[in-house]
Amino acid sequence: MSHVITTEGLTKTYGSRTVVDGLDLRVPEGCVYGFLGPNGSGKSTTMKMLLSLVRPTRGEISVLGRPVDHRTRHELSPHIGSLIEAPPGYGHLTGRENMAVVQRMLGSSDRQVARAVEIVRLGEHMDKRVRDYSLGMKQRLGIATALARDPRLLVLDEPTNGLDPAGIEEIRELLVSLADRGITVMVSSHLLDEVDRMASVLGVLGRGRLIFQGTREELFDRSVPDLLVDTPEPERALDLGLPAVRGPGGLRLSGFDDAATADLVRQLVHHEVPVHGVRRVRQSLEEVFMDLTGREGLS
Amino acid sequence: MILAELVKLRRSALWLVALVLPVLTVTAGALNYAGNRSMLSSGWAPFWSQVVLFYGLLFLSMGVAVLASAAWRMEHRGHNWNLLMSTPIRPAAIVGAKIAALALVVAFMQLVLLVLVAVVGRLVLGLEGMPPWEQAAVAGLAVVAATPVIAVQSLLSMSIRSFAAPVALGLLGCVAGAGVLLGGGGGVLSHLVPQALVSSALFLGNTAVADSASLDPGAVGTIVAAAGALTAAVWALSAVLLARREMR
Ligand SMILES: Nc1ncnc2c1ncn2[C@@H]1O[C@H](COP(=O)(O)OP(=O)(O)OP(=O)(O)O)[C@@H](O)[C@H]1O
Ligand SMILES: [Mg+2]
Secondary structure (H helix, E strand, O other): OOEEEEEEEEEEEEOOEEEEEEEOOEEEOOOEEEEEOOOOOOHHHHHHHHOOOOOOOEEEEEEOOEEOOOOOHHHHHHHEEEEOOOOOOOOOOEHHHHHHHHHHHHOOOHHHHHHHHHHOOOHHHOOOEHHHOOHHHHHHHHHHHHHOOOOOEEEEEOOOOOOOHHHHHHHHHHHHHHHHOOOEEEEEEOOHHHHHOOOOEEEEEEOOEEEEEEOHHHHHHHOOOOEEEEOOOHHHHHHOOOOEEEEOOEEEEOOOOHHHHHHHHHHHHHOOOOOOEEEEOOOOHHHHHHHHHHHHHHO | OHHHHHHHOOOOOHHHHHHHHHHHHHHHHHHHHHHOOOOOOOOHHHHHHHHHHHHHHHHHHHHHHHHHHHHHHHHHOOOHHHHHHOOOOOHHHHHHHHHHHHHHHHHHHHHHHHHHHHHHHHHHOOOOOOOOHHHHHHHHHHHHHHHHHHHHHHHHHHHOOOOHHHHHHHHHHHHHHHHHHHOOOOHHHHHHOHHHHHHHHHOOOOOOOOOOOOOOHHHHHHHHHHHHHHHHHHHHHHHHHHHHOOOO
16 A cells, blocks of 8 residues: 555654654545644644644654655745645735635645535625634635635645534545545544544644554553442452452453463452443443553653 | 635724724824924924824834734744644735735725814814825825835744734834934935835925924835835745744
8 A cells, every 4th residue: 555644753842742643644545534642733834844834853854755845845935735724814905815815825726726615515605704714614625725726635634623423524525525536635633533434544642752653443452441240249249359340230350361361360260359240331432542542642 | 815804804903993093093103293383383394294193103103013922922823833734825925915904904094084084183283274295195105104114024923923023023122113213323324224125215395303304205115115114124034934933
């Protein structure tokens, strides 16, 4: 599989603070790549480095098969549509005038601009001043700006920020349809929910480190859901010194993989604690995410 | 890129500044002229000298400072820097287009000044005929002479997010420029301090300012050459700084 973005040991340090730490990103061609992490985990900083808006302290970046630095920026930028942190836009100009500014900077054709506006469905608001736009309309204009060059790669930083559920759904469908046309989309969010159903590959950041990269299924496999032990006598089990808390029907234990579970059951049986059942908690993807970022990221 | 800058100027507050400043200038000049009728000989030349006195020393350069801050504020606001820097446009073109757009607004401001001088001179002060062509020539030359100030203020406002700080630095420049001119240091120095260059150009052929040169090809040529060299140097510096800039 060919990768549109690869980084090796990508690192950014501000003063003595390392905000992005040794990332080895692999973004496959034609996918929607969900770039997840809690606030302040380094998503925006990473994306700025991919666009050479910020210089890495260490590490290599290759985008569309070319090394990225401020010298290659003008060669790569015609192929990369981006939206970083908040939608840009000149408030005193209308949507149409904003698109005219972008068109002139990019040298896009009228057709490309018209199509970008059509894709984000902003047509009827084009003659309104951008300072009077709602946040959702600004996001749309920002995405239209990114699309106005027929990009091969889209780098979108929290494009669903501030949108209502219908707006989020619309952006989701839009990004999936763009990926279907072969455009690689990298999209960040601090909410797994938002990217869950659009991203086929996920990268999870915690405190500047890449703590997971892979498919949704691999993410599930990675995490170990809590164990529930059904027993009428939880006190006896607790007396054994197990790292357990009381849970529904008995005990709840964290971080027990399959081997540890077998050991646990053996121990309980050995001490003649009645075991009625052992099962795992069903986890939502969001919980898996919280689990990962909470455990390895923020703690 | 210059086309993109022209779109950005639509409905922008810059035009208001370019309108208000000449109004203030000509009003002040006319009041001065009317108040000192006994001391001044009457006619277009004395009126003009009252108009350009403060305009040349302070108003034009400070106006440019405000215009430059307003022009770059559009980019500092929102996240337009990210947009600007993720296009194929080279830093030199980004900075050059900004300087050109500002020069256009300054040219408009000079035009307003000329029209106001003619209108106020005739209708309010009752002067005969029309202002001499030399005044139009000087006003036009001042646009050229002001490009180094434009370039310097543009560089400051590009680098500093604050609106007021570059304007304050511009005021310092005006003080230095006036010092160079009035201190009689003249010569090379008055062509190296951008604000002094503006004053020198506006005072050409002016009887009210003691050691101003006459409006001859030599003086004009020197001013144009100095303006060109200073602008090119500051432009190049801005482009280099922009290329190295990190986006926040
Ligand atoms: N220019 C800068 N100078 C110093 N520190 C910075 C700078 N830019 C970002 N940081 C710090 O780097 C860390 C990561 O910031 P970044 O904006 O990349 O996080 P993020 O994952 O995008 O967060 P959010 O979800 O809030 O957008 C933060 O702690 C931030 O304070
Ligand atoms: Mg961010």
